[in-house]
Amino acid sequence: MxxxxxxxxxxxxxxxxxxxxxxxxxxxLTPSAVSQQIARLESAVGVTVLDRQPRGAVLTQxxxxxxxxAERIExxxxxxxxxxAALQGEVTGTVVxxxxxxxxxxxxxxxxxxxxxxxxGLELLIREMDGEKAQxxxxxxxxxLIILEAETPLGHRAARGTRDVPVLEExxxxxxxAATPVPVSTADxxxxxxxxxxxxxxxxxxxxxxxRGLKATPPAHSYYDYDVALSLVSGGLGIAIVPAxxxxxxxxxxxxxxxxxxxxxxxxxARHRTTRSEPRKEVLTVLDAIIASAAELDTNV
Numbered sequence: 001m002x003x004x005x006x007x008x009x010x011x012x013x014x015x016x017x018x019x020x021x022x023x024x025x026x027x028x029l030t031p032s033a034v035s036q037q038i039a040r041l042e043s044a045v046g047v048t049v050l051d052r053q054p055r056g057a058v059l060t061q062x063x064x065x066x067x068x069x070a071e072r073i074e075x076x077x078x079x080x081x082x083x084x085a086a087l088q089g090e091v092t093g094t095v096v097x098x099x100x101x102x103x104x105x106x107x108x109x110x111x112x113x114x115x116x117x118x119x120x121g122l123e124l125l126i127r128e129m130d131g132e133k134a135q136x137x138x139x140x141x142x143x144x145l146i147i148l149e150a151e152t153p154l155g156h157r158a159a160r161g162t163r164d165v166p167v168l169e170e171x172x173x174x175x176x177x178a179a180t181p182v183p184v185s186t187a188d189x190x191x192x193x194x195x196x197x198x199x200x201x202x203x204x205x206x207x208x209x210x211x212r213g214l215k216a217t218p219p220a221h222s223y224y225d226y227d228v229a230l231s232l233v234s235g236g237l238g239i240a241i242v243p244a245x246x247x248x249x250x251x252x253x254x255x256x257x258x259x260x261x262x263x264x265x266x267x268x269x270a271r272h273r274t275t276r277s278e279p280r281k282e283v284l285t286v287l288d289a290i291i292a293s294a295a296e297l298d299t300n301v
Contacts, residue, residue: 092121
């Protein structure tokens with residue numbers, strides 16, 4: 001029985017993608033070429049490996065055995081590439097970074113694939129968690145980098161043995177129902193209902209600054225998460241202050257975002273440990289990549 005590892009990789013792609021057509025897109029092959037590879041594998045092992053159904057292809061019992069083998073081969077090859085990269089003096093290792101939705105969506109997710117191509121031996125792991133937990137994980141060594149909003153209580157107090165590095169400064173914007181007349185300044189928002197903000201949120205001080213001197217209606221609803229703010233605004237329950245990253249590419253229907261004078265900016269910082277052995281080379285590599293990616297972002301609204 002002659003089993004070709006390359007055909008096993010094709011089988012694994014079909015399993016992960018859920019079908020031949022989807023696997024063909026992933027592998028940059030024609031569906032016919034994928035089907036041929038699977039047929040040759042089945043001929044070599046003498047059993048059916050795929051149960052082709054109207055909604056996609058499902059592994060048979062024999063197919064599952066071979067797919068698990070393919071995963072082990074893939075893992076071994078990944079370890080081998082990392083080991084070779086280390087021998088050649090390249091950046092290797094795992095960096096765990098904690099952040100929140102807007103940063104994960106706009107900065108970190110696009111960065112993962114680019115880093116993987118540039119540094120084969122480097123692995124970036126993303127963790128979404130709240131600030132206090134992230135700080136604890138940084139202190140314990142479970143997390144290497146945390147991204148924070150400088151205007152939050154946690155952002156104001158750097159823990160002993162850590163260092164804060166500026167990452168991005170972006171404008172605060174006001175989000176409002178699309179039918180709202182276009183404001184020229186915050187004074188034009190006086191007659192509108194404002195949403196309240198959790199005191200621990202970075203948007204709290206920005207909102208208080210924007211509302212200062214206005215005879216605005218006391219807020220009935222409040223938010224901490226920016227997606228919640230957008231949902232409340234979309235439902236016509238008020239207007240809110242959010243950072244530009246919160247609306248780029250995800251502005252709900254019926255909501256518009258405006259940059260106004262005097263709203264100020266949100267500052268993002270990266271916090272890492274500082275000891276005799278830290279930050280490690282791979283941590284600094286990831287930090288530099290984050291800062292470079294942030295500099296290329298267009299945060300104009």
